Amino acid sequence: MIMTEVIPIKLAYSRVYLVKENGKNLIVDAGLPGKSGLLIKKLKENGVNPEDIDLIVITHVHYDHIGNLACLKEASKSPVLVSEQESAYLIKGKSPVPSGTNVFTKLLSGIGKKFNPLNGYKAVKPDVIFSDFGTLKEFGFSASLIPTPGHTSGSISLVFGSGEAFVGDTCFRVYNRKSVFPVFANDIPTLLKSWRTLLDSEARIFYPGHGNAFGRDLLLQSYEKLSLKYI
Numbered sequence: 758m759i760m761t762e763v764i765p766i767k768l769a770y771s772r773v774y775l776v777k778e779n780g781k782n783l784i785v786d787a788g789l790p791g792k793s794g795l796l797i798k799k800l801k802e803n804g805v806n807p808e809d810i811d812l813i814v815i816t817h818v819h820y821d822h823i824g825n826l827a828c829l830k831e832a833s834k835s836p837v838l839v840s841e842q843e844s845a846y847l848i849k850g851k852s853p854v855p856s857g858t859n860v861f862t863k864l865l866s867g868i869g870k871k872f873n874p875l876n877g878y879k880a881v882k883p884d885v886i887f888s889d890f891g892t893l894k895e896f897g898f899s900a901s902l903i904p905t906p907g908h909t910s911g912s913i914s915l916v917f918g919s920g921e922a923f924v925g926d927t928c929f930r931v932y933n934r935k936s937v938f939p940v941f942a943n944d945i946p947t948l949l950k951s952w953r954t955l956l957d958s959e960a961r962i963f964y965p966g967h968g969n970a971f972g973r974d975l976l977l978q979s980y981e982k983l984s985l986k987y988i
């Protein structure tokens with residue numbers, strides 16, 4: 758039987774996840790910049806030294822998901838997996854500001870796009886580029902890789918055989934606890950199609966990039982409500 762253990766690591770408002778499976782260690786995302794010391798400390802508290810990391814998967818390349826990636830890659834020498842679309846940004850160390858989905862974030866996004874359209878960060882050369890549905894079998898993990906565009910066009914999710922899913926910013930669980938609608942998304946109808954894909958997968962527990970884990974029911978409720986408006 759496969760045992761999958763999920764350890765959320767909170768770095769300010771972003772989440773990094775340590776997933777232990779079959780004696781191997783996978784990291785999902787690398788959190789808000791400037792927190793690499795704290796991240797490594799928390800990994801060690803959970804029995805994982807940087808060199809014990811087998812794979813780093815990046816759900817999408819926004820600065821609050823890859824802030825400590827350069828440091829973590831350097832310390833762990835672990836391969837970094839990212840989608841093809843997102844890899845172009847990661848190599849340059851610059852990603853476009855996403856669009857807001859509510860009054861406040863639309864305003865924020867508008868200001869960002871006008872004055873500072875590209876968020877800069879330390880560039881990283883990815884090792885594994887992913888472009889379609891696939892698995893992490895070759896790395897020893899039970900997870901499927903699923904393209905979940907919408908928040909960004911290259912966003913991906915990971916669904917483990919145990920039903921645990923890592924969805925990056927495809928779902929948010931921060932401001933409105935009755936919905937998992939992200940406060941930023943470039944393409945809302947596409948995002949909702951990605952939600953449908955996740956609902957049709959084996960995913961049962963969802964771990965977002967921001968906020969606490971939630972169950973399938975909350976995603977289904979959010980999907981039914983928003984699909985009336987956007988699809």
Ligand SMILES: [Zn+2]
Pocket residue numbers: 817819908926
């Ligand atoms: Zn994001």
